Amino acid sequence: HRSEEDNYDHFFKIVLIGDSSVGKSNLLSRFCHNKFTLEFNSTVGVEFISKTLNIDGKVIMVQIWDTSGHKKVRAITDAYYRGATGALIVYDVTSHITFLNAQRLLADLWNHGDPNIVVMLIGNKSDVRHSVMVSTEVGKSFAEKESLQFVETSALRATNVEKVFIDIVDEIYRNRI
Numbered sequence: 001h002r003s004e005e006d007n008y009d010h011f012f013k014i015v016l017i018g019d020s021s022v023g024k025s026n027l028l029s030r031f032c033h034n035k036f037t038l039e040f041n042s043t044v045g046v047e048f049i050s051k052t053l054n055i056d057g058k059v060i061m062v063q064i065w066d067t068s069g070h071k072k073v074r075a076i077t078d079a080y081y082r083g084a085t086g087a088l089i090v091y092d093v094t095s096h097i098t099f100l101n102a103q104r105l106l107a108d109l110w111n112h113g114d115p116n117i118v119v120m121l122i123g124n125k126s127d128v129r130h131s132v133m134v135s136t137e138v139g140k141s142f143a144e145k146e147s148l149q150f151v152e153t154s155a156l157r158a159t160n161v162e163k164v165f166i167d168i169v170d171e172i173y174r175n176r177i
């Protein structure tokens, strides 16, 4: 017996990873509810949102997982990555440390995740022009070295947010068919 929600052609799990406060939760709420919040609500534990998208007339059920970058969550790393078909590694363009940690998280991902996982590098907060610490060129060249797609986003201004989710789902879909 299948319920209405089970009526899809493909199921993809996508995980959001990156330091606390880089904007993961806002990217997700911008994409799923077209909402942004100025308050910093540290995500407690793990949450996910499901959304259906259409590609080539197929219904894709996308489950997007969000977590705090808190150390306690380290323990759930394996469960978090299990079954993930895609990962968005997010850093904050105004914080160099979050970019260094994104590089560590990528190494972590290659160790824990499915080797076929589609990974995209996301430089968020592109709206903040005056205090950019990680230039577009630096983000781009790291992504090229690692053969990742790279996009700069602003959850605040809704710049490239939809593109990121559509592009990753599209790439996962093309790898599967």
Ligand code: GDP
Residues within 6 Å of the ligand: 018, 019, 020, 021, 022, 023, 024, 025, 026, 027, 037, 038, 039, 040, 041, 042, 043, 068, 124, 125, 126, 127, 128, 153, 154, 155, 156, 157
């Ligand atoms: P998370 O810890 O990675 O989930 O980060 P949040 O989504 O909670 O965002 C942390 C803080 O950064 C909040 O104060 C947000 O309002 C802010 N923020 C998130 N995305 C953007 C963005 O694109 N531009 C700007 N200027 N601020 C952002």
Ligand code: MG
Residues within 6 Å of the ligand: 021, 024, 025, 026, 041, 042, 043, 066, 067, 068
């Ligand atoms: Mg969060």
